[in-house]
Amino acid sequence: MADCPTAPLSAWFDTVADKIQCHVKHNERTLVHCNAGVSRSAALCLVYLMKYHGVSLREAHAWIKKCRPMARPNSGFWSQLIHYESELRGIASVQMVSSSMGDIPDIYAEETRNMTPL
Incomplete structure (x- = not known):
C-alpha cells in the first residue's frame, strides 16, 4: 500500500491491531514496519494503542513520539485515525x-505556524 494521503489504510486498522494483540496474548513481539517507519507503521501502532490500551489518539501520539520521535503519519492517515x-x-x-x-x-x-511551503 502506498504511503500517500489517499491510501485507504483504515481498511487495515482492526486487522493489524488484532494481530498485534494476538501476539501480545502469546507473549510474543511484533515488528510493525513500512518503508521509512514514519507514517504507515506509526499510524497502525496508534490504532493498536487506542484499541487495546484505551488511550486517546492524542495520548497514543505522545507515546509513539517518545519511542520514535520521527513518527509523523501523513494528513490522510491522520484524517482516518481521527x-x-x-x-x-x-x-x-x-x-x-x-x-x-x-x-x-x-x-x-x-x-508549523511560521512555516511556508516551498
Missing part, C-alpha cells in the same frame, strides 16, 4: 486544522 477514534470512543481528541501547509492535525499547529 475518524477511527470517533467511532471507537465517541469523540476525537485531535482535530484537523487549516495551516499554510494545508490541513494538518492540531497537534502540529504550533510547530
Whole structure:
C-alpha cells in the first residue's frame, strides 16, 4: 500500500491491531514496519494503542513520539485515525486544522505556524 494521503489504510486498522494483540496474548513481539517507519507503521501502532490500551489518539501520539520521535503519519492517515477514534470512543481528541501547509492535525499547529511551503 502506498504511503500517500489517499491510501485507504483504515481498511487495515482492526486487522493489524488484532494481530498485534494476538501476539501480545502469546507473549510474543511484533515488528510493525513500512518503508521509512514514519507514517504507515506509526499510524497502525496508534490504532493498536487506542484499541487495546484505551488511550486517546492524542495520548497514543505522545507515546509513539517518545519511542520514535520521527513518527509523523501523513494528513490522510491522520484524517482516518481521527475518524477511527470517533467511532471507537465517541469523540476525537485531535482535530484537523487549516495551516499554510494545508490541513494538518492540531497537534502540529504550533510547530508549523511560521512555516511556508516551498
